[in-house]
Amino acid sequence: MLLATAAWAFYSWLLIRPGDVPAIRNDWAAFLMAQVVMGLGWSGLFSAGEWALTDARITWGWPLATALVYVAVGPAILAYRCWGLGVQRVGPSIAGFFSNLTPLFAALMSAAFLGELPQPYHGLAFVLIVGGIVVSSRRA
Numbered sequence: 001m002l003l004a005t006a007a008w009a010f011y012s013w014l015l016i017r018p019g020d021v022p023a024i025r026n027d028w029a030a031f032l033m034a035q036v037v038m039g040l041g042w043s044g045l046f047s048a049g050e051w052a053l054t055d056a057r058i059t060w061g062w063p064l065a066t067a068l069v070y071v072a073v074g075p076a077i078l079a080y081r082c083w084g085l086g087v088q089r090v091g092p093s094i095a096g097f098f099s100n101l102t103p104l105f106a107a108l109m110s111a112a113f114l115g116e117l118p119q120p121y122h123g124l125a126f127v128l129i130v131g132g133i134v135v136s137s138r139r140a
Contacts, residue, residue: 008099009092011035012083012087012092012095012096012099013092014031032076032077032080032081036076083095086098097133097136097137100129100132100133101129101133103125103129104125104126104129107122107125
């Protein structure tokens with residue numbers, strides 16, 4: 001998780017580099033494709049290991065195909081593009097505040113879409129997230 005956080009910070013930092021990395025700044029799709037290729041490689045490796053060591057199998061059908069299309073278009077393309085545009089417009093320090101809100105949005109969506117009731121630790125997480133944003137946004 002720490003490696004993923006560092007990689008995400010590096011990715012966001014590269015989005016606003018002024019001319020140092022023109023291929024990334026001007027061709028977000030190529031940068032995203034490089035990430036997709038790496039992700040597919042690792043996912044394929046672990047899936048092959050799971051299939052070799054267990055009896056897990058994929059059951060193909062319309063629900064699975066719909067879910068794969070949703071994941072491919074929504075989070076994998078649209079979300080990255082919106083994030084890149086946001087970072088370019090406001091900078092990584094402001095955009096980082098919204099990244100910190102991801103667990104809060106996940107808890108709210110799980111309550112709305114899955115019917116999972118909020119727990120006390122969700123409230124504590126909300127207080128910590130908002131508190132961290134308030135403290136880090138203060139001017140010295």
